[in-house]
Amino acid sequence: MSQLLVEKYSIRLYGNCSVGVKEGVVKTALDFVPAATVLGAAASAYLLYACDKNASCYTCSAQCPLRCVWDALRQRHLAISHFVPASPQGGDPLKEHFLYWFQLGKRAPRKSVHAHVAINRAAKSVQQMIAAGSGSGAELRGLLYGDEVWAPPSNEFYGFLVAGSEDVLAAAREVMGFLDLAQLGSRSKYCFVELTGREKLAGVDAFLEELKESWNKDAPLTAAGGLALASNEVQQSLLQAGSVKLRVVDVKRMMQHSHPGDRYVSLYKLLLGDAERIYVSTLDALPILRGDLYLPKWSLTGVPCLKLSPLGWNRLVPLSWVRKYAQAR
Amino acid sequence: MLWYERLSSLVVALYELRTVSHVRVGSGENVKLPTPIDNPQTRILRLEPGKAEGKWIVYIPASSLHGVLRSALEDYLRTQLDAISTVGSVKNSCSGSVKSSIDKYSSSIPGFDELPLYREVCYTTLLFDNCQVPPPDKDKEHYLVNVVRRRSHSGHHLPCFVCQLFGAAGLRGRVRILNAYPSKETMETLPLDVITRVGINRVTGAAEEGRLFDLEAIPPGAVFYFFVVINNACENVKLHCDAQDPQKCREEEEERRKHYKERLGVDRDLNYIALFEKSIELVSKGLVPIGAHGTVGFGNVEIAELARFEVCGEEGARKFTRILAKRMDSKESEIKSELREFLRSRRAEIPEFDPNLYPWLARALAELARSKAAESQQGGAGG
Numbered sequence: 001m002s003q004l005l006v007e008k009y010s011i012r013l014y015g016n017c018s019v020g021v022k023e024g025v026v027k028t029a030l031d032f033v034p035a036a037t038v039l040g041a042a043a044s045a046y047l048l049y050a051c052d053k054n055a056s057c058y059t060c061s062a063q064c065p066l067r068c069v070w071d072a073l074r075q076r077h078l079a080i081s082h083f084v085p086a087s088p089q090g091g092d093p094l095k096e097h098f099l100y101w102f103q104l105g106k107r108a109p110r111k112s113v114h115a116h117v118a119i120n121r122a123a124k125s126v127q128q129m130i131a132a133g134s135g136s137g138a139e140l141r142g143l144l145y146g147d148e149v150w151a152p153p154s155n156e157f158y159g160f161l162v163a164g165s166e167d168v169l170a171a172a173r174e175v176m177g178f179l180d181l182a183q184l185g186s187r188s189k190y191c192f193v194e195l196t197g198r199e200k201l202a203g204v205d206a207f208l209e210e211l212k213e214s215w216n217k218d219a220p221l222t223a224a225g226g227l228a229l230a231s232n233e234v235q236q237s238l239l240q241a242g243s244v245k246l247r248v249v250d251v252k253r254m255m256q257h258s259h260p261g262d263r264y265v266s267l268y269k270l271l272l273g274d275a276e277r278i279y280v281s282t283l284d285a286l287p288i289l290r291g292d293l294y295l296p297k298w299s300l301t302g303v304p305c306l307k308l309s310p311l312g313w314n315r316l317v318p319l320s321w322v323r324k325y326a327q328a329r
Numbered sequence: 330m331l332w333y334e335r336l337s338s339l340v341v342a343l344y345e346l347r348t349v350s351h352v353r354v355g356s357g358e359n360v361k362l363p364t365p366i367d368n369p370q371t372r373i374l375r376l377e378p379g380k381a382e383g384k385w386i387v388y389i390p391a392s393s394l395h396g397v398l399r400s401a402l403e404d405y406l407r408t409q410l411d412a413i414s415t416v417g418s419v420k421n422s423c424s425g426s427v428k429s430s431i432d433k434y435s436s437s438i439p440g441f442d443e444l445p446l447y448r449e450v451c452y453t454t455l456l457f458d459n460c461q462v463p464p465p466d467k468d469k470e471h472y473l474v475n476v477v478r479r480r481s482h483s484g485h486h487l488p489c490f491v492c493q494l495f496g497a498a499g500l501r502g503r504v505r506i507l508n509a510y511p512s513k514e515t516m517e518t519l520p521l522d523v524i525t526r527v528g529i530n531r532v533t534g535a536a537e538e539g540r541l542f543d544l545e546a547i548p549p550g551a552v553f554y555f556f557v558v559i560n561n562a563c564e565n566v567k568l569h570c571d572a573q574d575p576q577k578c579r580e581e582e583e584e585r586r587k588h589y590k591e592r593l594g595v596d597r598d599l600n601y602i603a604l605f606e607k608s609i610e611l612v613s614k615g616l617v618p619i620g621a622h623g624t625v626g627f628g629n630v631e632i633a634e635l636a637r638f639e640v641c642g643e644e645g646a647r648k649f650t651r652i653l654a655k656r657m658d659s660k661e662s663e664i665k666s667e668l669r670e671f672l673r674s675r676r677a678e679i680p681e682f683d684p685n686l687y688p689w690l691a692r693a694l695a696e697l698a699r700s701k702a703a704e705s706q707q708g709g710a711g712g
Contacts, residue, residue: 014507015391015507015508016373016391016392048335048560049336049646049650050647050650050651050654051335052335052647112373112374114371115355116392151373151383174654177653178650178654180653180654180656180688181558183501183505187392188505189395189496189501189502189506190392190395190507192505192556192558192690192691193688194688194690195656195657197657198657
């Protein structure tokens with residue numbers, strides 16, 4: 001990437017919206033909207049509403065904006081951040097975005113639980129199922145379940161698209177324009193998305209300079225962004241101030257058609273506590289704000305080279321910088 | 330099976346829901362709401378901008394509306410169309426998972442064997458009969474394709490009419506519904522009735538001890554507004570195929586379509602918007618109550634369409650979505666004036682909505698309908 005073009009996107013969700021995972025009978029909501037979810041929703045809406053080719057994307061040879069976005073993501077010329085809740089205090093959106101991950105748990109969006117119960121179409125009553133036993137000893141249980149949803153206006157999120165060229169950014173802009181018609185998250189037939197803002201971000205170079213000043217080889221790092229889609233990966237306590245040593249315990253293999261041999265590492269996995277710990281100071285300093293991140297000397301699991309996904313825009317940033325910014329706020 | 334990979338039509342509509350009896354949609358026992366009532370009405374939390382605290386707004390969840398509209402259409406189809414068979418008569422031609430599922434229901438629900446089975450509508454909560462895409466096993470596939478004959482031209486499973494519209498396991502529905510909220514003006518002032526009830530002992534005829542309870546309900550006369558988007562709404566409903574020969578099947582289709590239109594009382598084409606409008610009409614006539622206590626007079630509502638964007642035809646659909654997709658690059662007034670050609674306004678009075686609760690498209694639809702009504706009033710006055 002010769003240049004970095006950063007564009008900020010803001011979205012607002014309407015209805016009972018969430019992106020989450022099922023835990024028992026309640027589907028819990030994440031504290032942010034994963035980049036893959038936003039991109040997937042926009043791409044799906046683009047395919048339905050704008051694409052007039054009667055072919056699967058895998059076999060279609062047309063050069064459309066969506067194809068351009070996929071290619072740019074594969075080549076690491078485009079990165080999309082997770083969408084985090086809009087900061088009520090305002091402030092620099094880029095810095096606030098980085099700080100959000102440091103303060104995960106403290107700045108969670110307000111949520112409420114909505115209970116549902118299934119109605120049996122034949123009996124016209126609450127659907128019941130036989131949970132255990134049979135005959136007179138059978139236990140009948142209602143099919144009750146709940147969704148944790150973001151409470152308005154906690155349903156306002158923002159994130160960034162980082163591109164290496166204007167062409168790529170324009171293609172991504174066109175795809176993201178379909179967010180108004182997109183279905184996003186779980187139970188999306190009851191959820192509507194609105195693209196509320198799009199602006200080019202100025203001052204990115206100054207921000208990078210500021211980060212570099214805080215950067216040195218032995219500096220402890222903290223995570224910004226991540227691949228987590230399951231809440232059990234989110235170890236909020238480890239992200240609080242005071243417990244910021246990064247620990248590597250696991251590598252998550254992800255399937256991707258274009259890179260079948262690649263391994264991706266989840267920063268949330270890095271943060272899990274375990275007996276097998278190594279500190280981040282053994283890692284080389286990473287280039288910041290670029291999609292093609294490598295950790296070349298890391299060999300705990302025999303993996304010669306790790307790439308971080310441009311989806312989610314995983315970053316490690318100097319802890320000292322985050323603390324400094326948090327104090328300044 | 331590729332279902333609707335392209336958009337050929339779209340309906341975006343705004344509806345008014347007026348309660349004509351008490352309506353109660355409960356929140357569940359373990360949801361903490363700011364009320365001392367035993368059985369509270371469900372509310373949605375709306376935070377004050379920039380603050381941690383907020384107000385709990387009374388609303389009707391989209392999932393309740395979706396369920397009731399779907400259920401009304403299911404009932405209507407079962408009433409108007411002929412059953413293909415009964416559970417008891419097909420039981421022996423089923424095997425494996427389907428047979429064991431039928432046996433389980435038969436042993437727990439009295440008279441289950443007489444339950445009629447339909448080709449055009451499934452029972453979504455009966456595991457052996459509900460549409461699933463793709464069918465989970467060979468037994469279920471055999472049941473769906475050969476026993477209840479929900480078969481496509483190609484001989485594969487084609488979901489029932491209701492699942493084609495509202496969706497099934499593995500098949501996304503065409504209908505998207507937003508929660509029904511009160512208008513901005515009445516949002517914080519809408520009162521709730523508290524109704525106290527007691528269980529009566531059938532032997533003594535007196536109040537039973539410990540059976541006193543109270544419940545919250547939306548009173549009659551309350552007005553809510555909800556927003557609906559239906560993808561490919563003007564597309565014809567896909568009919569099931571009887572004959573083994575696809576050519577013959579197509580030849581018979583016109584005749585069968587006519588038969589369905591007569592039976593279902595559909596004047597125009599038998600398409601998805603016609604089925605959706607039928608379900609709105611049924612709920613509006615009080616045939617299916619919304620929420621709890623439907624057997625004791627609760628849940629009757631009237632639903633009226635206020636305005637809609639109607640986009641039929643691929644060219645129109647493309648134009649409509651292109652206008653929306655460039656919203657960030659154009660002035661809002663320009664976008665709205667371009668959307669006017671798709672507007673079909675039915676009612677003049679549309680109140681202001683809370684912009685935090687309704688998406689841009691719903692707000693734009695309401696605003697355009699209001700301005701069109703104002704223009705026609707001015708024109709009328711001038712004339």
